[in-house]
Amino acid sequence: MSEKRLIWFHGRECPHCRKLEPVVDQFESETGTKLERLEVWHNEANAQVMRSLADAIAPACGGDLGVPAFYNENTGKAICGGRIDLAMLLSWAKG
Amino acid sequence: MKELWRCHVCNDVHLGSKAPGVCPTCGARNAFVLSDLDEALEIIGKQPALDDQAKVMAAWKRFSDQSATVRLTSKADEVELLSKGVVENLKGKGQRYCPCRITTGDPGKDLALICPCNFLKQPAYKETGECWCGLFVKRDEK
Structure with a gap:
């Protein structure tokens, strides 16, 4: 059975995603945990993965799928939007 | 359902569920008549694309x-x-x-x-x- 992932769905031209990149880097550095970074506008396979998780992610994004969004395969918990910070990421990762 | 409408005064084209009461281009009242896509495209012509x-x-x-x-x-x-x-x-x-x-x-x-x-x-x-x-x-x- 494959290992459960912490996934970051992002878009190459999404300003919030760009601003979050150093926060994600810091998260990875502090926790030693790598996020699976899936770009959804230039990679249709990644977009399909995100759509398949719409039931969990869309409510966190206010009803529609959007980026940046984070999905925890261990807990099924998603967080979404431009106001995510390191504390929110740490809490989301813990479950 | 939205339909195409044409102002019979100035040929303004509108897509909507009902005709505008006042034409936003020429100001004519109750001037819109039901149109269709072919007619609308003929009126609109080729518009510059917003592609950059x-x-x-x-x-x-x-x-x-x-x-x-x-x-x-x-x-x-x-x-x-x-x-x-x-x-x-x-x-x-x-x-x-x-x-x-x-x-x-x-x-x-x-x-x-x-x-x-x-x-x-x-x-x-x-x-x-x-x-x-x-x-x-x-x-x-x-």
Whole structure:
């Protein structure tokens, strides 16, 4: 059975995603945990993965799928939007 | 169901569930008659495509300038990045979709993702005073 992932769905031209990149880097550095970074506008396979998780992610994004969004395969918990910070990421990762 | 209407005075074309009471172009009252796509396309002719960043940003600025409630963000680098994404989505996905949303694959539903979307009704705008991607902000926001 494959290992459960912490996934970051992002878009190459999404300003919030760009601003979050150093926060994600810091998260990875502090926790030693790598996020699976899936770009959804230039990679249709990644977009399909995100759509398949719409039931969990869309409510966190206010009803529609959007980026940046984070999905925890261990807990099924998603967080979404431009106001995510390191504390929110740490809490989301813990479950 | 939305239908095409033509002003019989100035040939303004309108798509909507009912005819405008006053023509926004010439001011004629009760002047719209039911039209169809062939007639409308003949009237409209070939319009310049909004297919590069400068044109897209100019369209956003016009939208912003005419609005009493919202305006373009003052973060020029974000406007630049988002216009790049919108143009790439036009080329890759067929419409000027918001680069911070994601298409559903249903062309009808995805019409709601064309930028500017109807962000005024979205929870993000109500909570933060910004559209989802931060491109448009309430006039009293920074």
